[in-house]
Amino acid sequence: MSKRKPYVRSMDGWWKKNPYFVEYMIHESTALFVAAYCLVLLVGVIRLGQGEAAWNGWLAAMQSPLSVLCHLVLLAGAVYHTYSWFKILPITMPPVIVGGKKMAPEALTGTALAVAAAAGLALLALVWRIAL
Amino acid sequence: MSKYRTRSNAPIFWGLFGAGGMLSALFVPMMIFITGIAVPLGFLLPAGTMSYPKMLAFAQNFIGKGFIFAIISLSLWFCVHRVYHSLHEFGIHAGMGAKLLCYGIAMLVTVVCAVGLLGLGF
Amino acid sequence: MSENHKIIEIEVLRYNPESDEEPHLEVYKVPFTDDMSVLQGAQYIKDNFDGSLTFRWSCRMAICGSCGMMINGIPKLSCETFLRDYYPNRIRIEALAHFPIEKDLVVDLSGFIEKLEAIQPYIIPKEPKTLAEGEYLQTPKEFNAYIQFTSCINCTLCYAACPQFGLNPDFIGPAAMALLHRYNMDSRDGASASRMELVASEEGVYNCSAVGYCSEVCPKHVDPASAVNINKANAAKDYFLRFLSPKGGSK
């Protein structure tokens, strides 16, 4: 009879054991911020459908200090989502070959963040144009 | 490992997750800034940026409608996918129930959003 | 060794399946010189304090892949990690995380080996050639497409780094996927379709949540995370292609 008795360690609390995993959990949690905002937006869509008064009510609610504060928090979460999403881009997308050489991960993340910034600004510009 | 492998149907959810993650990474921060901070505080953007007629027009526009729909529903798919995975990561093996709940929420939001937006007409 | 050598405390997670219910820590005071690796620290303990201390090692030069351990909680090759970098603090060594412990620092690798065997890690030629016809030609571009994924030494540090493997031991995991990808990307090979079944299966790539720590700890810069994640896209393509073309995609 074999005397083997392999010991299996528990995974409980694994995400607390390494700073890398803590960061991972934080960046995973940013999805909640994004979702929370999308629900706010969804309410906005519904209110829009209910007519001008309802819409203005929504707009007013958005102006409450608490709401603005919450949005600041959501913004922080969403920005971190953007940052972490593109930070892992070098592993999630096929290698980009530039001039016969694989693009360095930092360069790739940097480029992607620049694109994200540009996309954000384009959106802002668009809204500006609509507003004028 | 079993010799007879079942094909995972994850690509569907993974695809939605990826699209939502990417879209939200590109636009959500600025959207939060505009709708949650700049407009309410009357900061940077002209007054009346999000007035009823303007927003209605935007949401009745084909592209505007599509954009709002994509942001809301795909981000939700992105989020529930992560939450579902996190449950597993925290050692909660809720199995099929949790899966149905998570993706059910995303489905519900998608439907509500679609109905809401379509209701605004074109 | 000179007179004035320093002493470092090495804390070792010990487990003897024949006498212990569970692993426990033991501390040894090891004299060391600046050129001593953690592996040499363990060897010092075995030679001088307790011959029963058990660990795998061979090449001492970071190429055989046998000496991986958790060193202060991080998966590393003990032969290329140096005691001087931890002194004067205590250093803790444990068996690689996520694998069952057989004894002391030795883990059960049979699951990993089965995965390596499952991925068809050999050339299934696209166009068979006889030896008399000489070698296959490979342009620098074709060569560069796969060479990085050939450098895996099977040290399994990436498995010890991957929480998704810890949570689901059936997950095919980073190194095996990197090897699979290595063969798929080789211009001599023509069998990616038949490897797809595994990639797209329940044990396959979708267990990965892009934690990325596997690539972070890989001592050979294989970047297994990218191999896993590129194949998510491949598997998705394959999944949807089935609906589009009658021939496309594997079963």
Next chain:
Amino acid sequence: MEIFKADVVIVGGGGAGLRAAIAVAESDPLLKIALVSKVYPMRSHTVAAEGGAAGVKKSTDSYDYHFHDTVGGGDWLCEQDVVEYFVKQAPIELTQLEHWGCPWSRTEDGHVNVRAFGGMKIERTWFAADKSGFHILHTLFQTSIKYPSIKRFDEHFCVDLIEEDGRVQGVVTIEMSTGEFHLIEGKSVIIATGGAGRVFRENTNGGIVTGDGMALAYRHGVALRDMEFMQYHPTCMPVTGLLFTEACRGEGGFLVNKDGYRYLQDYGLGPLQDKPKNKYMELGPRDRLSQAFWYEKQKGRTFEHPTLGSVVFLDMRHLGEAHLRERLPLIYEMAETFMGLDPAKELIPVRAGIHYTMGGIKVDAKCAASLPGLYAIGECASVGLHGANRLGSNSLTELVVFGKLAGDEAAKYAKAVSPGNSSSLLKQAQAIEQRILALKTKTGGTESIAVIRKEMAQSMEDGCGIYRTEDTMQATCDKLAELRARFKNISIDDKSSVWNTDWLTAVELDYQLDVAQTMAHSAINRKESRGAHQRLDGPDGAYTKRDDVNFLKHSEAYYVADGAPRIALGDVKITKSQPETRAYGAAGEKADQERKASHV
């Protein structure tokens, strides 16, 4: 005891063992193959080989050149028919590796590239950056997975061969994860257990390179041949012994002493060359370069490093970081990690260290040993390829050329003989089990395995180093006899079954002591200087020269129970190259020209 009935048993999962396994599987898929290895195959020490594998590739090269380089490099102690077979098979087998996926480095137009290596007239070393052995081993291991008839016994430690009816009929192993014994029956057995460098102190070998298979065959009456020829590699990391491949010099690195002087020009390897020139300076053979190091030390021209000891320097600064990173990435990283220096900017301290076991289990040109059914290949074998000094990059090729040959031969043999009597094989296996278990269970021992091992390694270095004398070799022979006696009184801390490495290390030490004895006794018996065996003594220094009259002979060490080995001399097969003066550098070129002139 668990029993497995194989047709062919292969002990050793390194390059040689894996190649043989594939050959058997391809020759007949119905043959059951047991592949036994004490580590997972990809951990085998083939993994550490850096530089590359030799095989004629360029149109300017020829089999004949490769033949003469090898025979001359081996100081005419090679079996020349074996060398002839080898040089012809080499390119075929290296191409086979390419077909199996080995990522050989390429030229721009997509062909396999070759690099220069010491003692080779033309560039013919196929390389995969500086991880050639790693890639060969992983390619072979992964390819072996394709064959269902190969049943692997990974992490099984082979403790003995089973011999019955005058032929070998199987092996006994310990499954390391359980400590249980297995009987693996086989009609033929191939030993491919690698070298024995670990009997020395400062060496390039992995911890598993303990000469096990040599000792196993030796105890069954098979001769160990040419064991006195231990190769020193001139460029090793001081203290650890880790290797800086010869390719460092093939790519253009220089060797300089403490004054920055390229001292090799003083040792018949000149004149000075700026660019690597085959067979000149840094591209001379290993024995000559190691000997030059020894002389520099005698002359006080080595650098005395406060912690590393006497060293010379490998200078690769002029090659530039980009080239080094491309061609020698592993070396670059090793210098950075293990020595904390940047080879593109700094000199690397190096010295000669033990590297390769030229001798081994005596086999014929078909890899068959004197015990019927037994074959040996790779570094544990002496098929007669390397003679008194192996040329770098010939041994990786040896693994595949003779791995294939032995696989074919063992398959043929297995099909020709009938299975043995299982019950009597089992009885033998059980007796072996009792004997090996006794080593662990006995109590009251006082000697430490680690201490004996260290004393053995030190004594081998002292007595059988680069230069040898009667006195030092005798001291080593005496020391080994003493250690053999003390070994009987060892104590083993670990009495458990699961993964008991304490016990297995003791078994290995037992093997090592046997092998060390064959080396020391063969050495003291060879009263001449040839290749890696260099003496400083003899009446009027007679032993400092090669003596073809008395010693153009192989040494053969035979096992004597509880005593020193008996040394006999055996003939060398000479086909077309008569012994000449071995010359390199300008002198070598001149000799070459004279030889050519005299042939016309």
